[in-house]
Amino acid sequence: MGFIHFLELIFVVTVLLVVGIPLFGKLQFKKLVEAVDPDIDEYKHLLVRKEETLISIKELEYDFGAEKISESDYQELRKKLEAEANEIIERLDQLEQGREKNKSAKAR
DSSP: OHHHHHHHHHHHHHHHHHHHHHHHTTOOOOOSSOOOOHHHHHHHHHHHHHHHHHHHHHHHHHHHHTTOSOHHHHHHHHHHHHHHHHHHHHHHHHHHHHHHHHHHHHHO
């Protein structure tokens, strides 16, 4: 009986190899952890902050139009939000220029 079990085992292993190699041999294993580029993370974060700031400006205009805030508060808050939006946009431009420089340097 031992020899028959050995032949069955060989047969099962052969079938698994014949079926498994074509199925799993072509799979490309992906990295579980990828390197994080701090510039890309900062860029994404700044895009979100820009959108939030622009939404805040729209909400401020709506509140002023609905007379929920005074004109002096509106002017003060609008200046702060516009300054923040300008800083964010300038930083985004800097990051984009840096990315373009890196691309041109890599292409050489």
